[in-house]
Amino acid sequence: MSTPAQMAAKAAQQTTVIPRRDPADARKERSFAFLMYAALAVAGISLAALVFQFVSDGAGALSWNLLTNFPSKVSPETSGVKSALYGTIYLMLLTAVFVIPVGIGTAIYLEEYADRRRWFNRLIEVNIQNLASVPSVVYGLLGLAFIVRGPFSLGRTLLAGAITLGLLVLPVVIIVAREAIRAVPSSIRDGSLALGATKWQTIWKQVLPGSMAGIATGVILALSRAIGETAPLIVIGAAVSPRFLPDGINSEFTALPIQIFAFSKDNDPQFIQLASATIIVLMVLLLAMNSVAIYLRNRFEQKW
Amino acid sequence: MENMTEPAESDPAPVIKHAAADPSSKSRLASAAGEPVISVDRSAEKIFECSAVTVSYAGKLAVEDVDIPLLKGDVTALIGPSGCGKSTFLRCLNRMNDLIPSARVEGSIVYHGQDLYAKDVDPVQVRKRIGMVFQKPNPFPKSIYDNIAFGPRIRGMKANMDEIVESALRRAALWDDVKDRLKDNAFGMSGGQQQRLCIARALATEPDVLLMDEPCSALDPISTGKIEDLMIELKKHVSIVIVTHNMQQAARVSDMTAFFIVDLSAGEGNRIGRLIEFAPTETIFTNPADPRTEDYVTGKVG
Numbered sequence: 001m002s003t004p005a006q007m008a009a010k011a012a013q014q015t016t017v018i019p020r021r022d023p024a025d026a027r028k029e030r031s032f033a034f035l036m037y038a039a040l041a042v043a044g045i046s047l048a049a050l051v052f053q054f055v056s057d058g059a060g061a062l063s064w065n066l067l068t069n070f071p072s073k074v075s076p077e078t079s080g081v082k083s084a085l086y087g088t089i090y091l092m093l094l095t096a097v098f099v100i101p102v103g104i105g106t107a108i109y110l111e112e113y114a115d116r117r118r119w120f121n122r123l124i125e126v127n128i129q130n131l132a133s134v135p136s137v138v139y140g141l142l143g144l145a146f147i148v149r150g151p152f153s154l155g156r157t158l159l160a161g162a163i164t165l166g167l168l169v170l171p172v173v174i175i176v177a178r179e180a181i182r183a184v185p186s187s188i189r190d191g192s193l194a195l196g197a198t199k200w201q202t203i204w205k206q207v208l209p210g211s212m213a214g215i216a217t218g219v220i221l222a223l224s225r226a227i228g229e230t231a232p233l234i235v236i237g238a239a240v241s242p243r244f245l246p247d248g249i250n251s252e253f254t255a256l257p258i259q260i261f262a263f264s265k266d267n268d269p270q271f272i273q274l275a276s277a278t279i280i281v282l283m284v285l286l287l288a289m290n291s292v293a294i295y296l297r298n299r300f301e302q303k304w
Numbered sequence: 305m306e307n308m309t310e311p312a313e314s315d316p317a318p319v320i321k322h323a324a325a326d327p328s329s330k331s332r333l334a335s336a337a338g339e340p341v342i343s344v345d346r347s348a349e350k351i352f353e354c355s356a357v358t359v360s361y362a363g364k365l366a367v368e369d370v371d372i373p374l375l376k377g378d379v380t381a382l383i384g385p386s387g388c389g390k391s392t393f394l395r396c397l398n399r400m401n402d403l404i405p406s407a408r409v410e411g412s413i414v415y416h417g418q419d420l421y422a423k424d425v426d427p428v429q430v431r432k433r434i435g436m437v438f439q440k441p442n443p444f445p446k447s448i449y450d451n452i453a454f455g456p457r458i459r460g461m462k463a464n465m466d467e468i469v470e471s472a473l474r475r476a477a478l479w480d481d482v483k484d485r486l487k488d489n490a491f492g493m494s495g496g497q498q499q500r501l502c503i504a505r506a507l508a509t510e511p512d513v514l515l516m517d518e519p520c521s522a523l524d525p526i527s528t529g530k531i532e533d534l535m536i537e538l539k540k541h542v543s544i545v546i547v548t549h550n551m552q553q554a555a556r557v558s559d560m561t562a563f564f565i566v567d568l569s570a571g572e573g574n575r576i577g578r579l580i581e582f583a584p585t586e587t588i589f590t591n592p593a594d595p596r597t598e599d600y601v602t603g604k605v606g
Contacts, residue, residue: 115405187442191502194400195455195509196432205458210445302445303491 058276103173140235176218384564389577435506476504496527
């Protein structure tokens with residue numbers, strides 16, 4: 001004999017319209033989620049280990065002297081990274097001066113003017129994609145052969161370094177700027193043109209302001225990649241531990257990654273410690289730039 | 305066929321009446337087998353005189369052989385099923401099709417006696433005289449004030465901008481809604497307000513024609529009603545050509561109506577838009593000459 005409650009439960013079971021959850025499905029869901037978290041953990045843990053490593057190694061050597069003293073090859077106590085820090089900042093600014101107009105100009109051409117049915121426009125597009133993945137040392141060789149020596153013969157100068165790094169990050173800037181420009185809906189262009197604006201007025205007063213946040217974010221991220229680069233600067237022959245500041249665009253220079261490289265090659269453990277401290281300086285600089293990029297994106301990004 | 309003499313200005317409010325019961329209207333259609341029926345007062349002042357307008361995209365015909373005179377001071381509605389080329393045709397009138405590289409416009413469109421497609425005509429100058437409002441409101445991501453001021457500014461108007469902005473907003477019946485927040489971003493407005501802003505923006509440059517491409521299709525009935533009232537008010541100064549899917553709307557606001565169809569005789573892949581009938585709105589809705597018009601406006605097809 002079953003109780004009324006049991007009978008009701010049974011009736012309810014018989015009229016189930018939606019099938020019950022398959023336990024195998026639930027298992028699959030969980031194991032997939034686990035794999036995703038594991039992948040995240042690999043990235044997170046390696047980053048944390050790296051940060052922990054150089055902070056614990058280098059924190060002892062961090063001081064204002066590190067930033068205000070020139071490097072010394074003999075006395076680690078008084079050695080600093082002043083020339084490299086200034087060099088990196090100058091290099092970054094000069095790279096920006098080169099890469100911003102050229103990168104945005106190229107992006108405007110490709111998005112607003114280029115007829116994609118033409119083979120050479122497609123060729124340019126494909127090549128920009130490819131250039132973004134060319135190893136940086138190749139850009140160093142290019143800079144050495146064409147800018148430091150060869151046709152331009154600028155020597156091992158700040159300008160040569162900035163142009164080389166500019167060429168390196170130019171594809172990235174172009175790609176990001178194109179995406180930002182493409183994100184401006186065509187209805188905005190139509191609206192502007194229908195009011196009798198010329199194509200140039202439409203680009204200058206509607207498209208560029210609407211994509212500026214995206215472009216600025218991309219430029220900053222590209223520049224932060226540029227100042228972290230070591231290989232091209234070594235190839236074009238940046239100075240090692242100079243005890244002077246660059247006094248113009250035709251001056252020799254060094255940069256933080258080169259300084260880190262120079263310190264870490266020394267046998268004296270105190271210099272190795274300085275290398276870690278310099279890494280902290282570089283990381284703080286990079287994080288600051290990336291924070292600015294994130295701020296700009298959140299504050300000014302246009303929601304369409 | 306071209307002897308209708310309804311003065312467009314004095315049209316009474318059009319009444320929608322099912323004309324299917326009237327067999328006499330059917331008898332007229334034999335002659336309408338090929339040629340569109342154009343019933344218009346040819347002596348009235350025209351803004352556009354379109355002849356044999358044909359538009360193709362990448363070699364595929366979109367709309368063929370449109371012959372239509374658009375009269376000054378009228379609201380002209382272009383109606384017809386999707387894909388019949390009415391928007392394509394509308395975009396010829398201010399040379400917006402020039403922006404599509406594969407588009408080709410043939411035939412002639414004469415605007416106040418001047419060929420719009422003559423070699424020495426600058427499309428930018430055309431668009432300065434002929435304003436356009438789009439299907440989806442497309443305010444610029446700027447303040448309400450700057451949205452209105454954009455047009456006057458790009459043509460270097462140095463007059464009192466505050467006055468221009470206020471008068472444009474007043475004409476679009478938007479001034480009272482927004483006068484206290486002119487510096488606010490236009491994206492914060494409702495859809496209906498945004499569309500009226502777009503109308504105000506187009507009016508700020510003092511066009512003599514306003515082209516409207518389904519301006520209410522993204523709006524609720526109340527906003528739609530406001531825009532329709534606005535059109536009736538605006539036609540005192542501006543001629544309006546409106547594309548609409550909403551036949552009640554065409555009946556309510558327009559003086560003249562052009563009916564287009566999709567011609568599938570070239571195959572399903574070759575949809576060609578054709579003008580079937582152009583007549584005073586009341587005639588189109590009560591006593592159309594072509595049975596296809598009648599079937600469409602009475603809801604039998606489409």
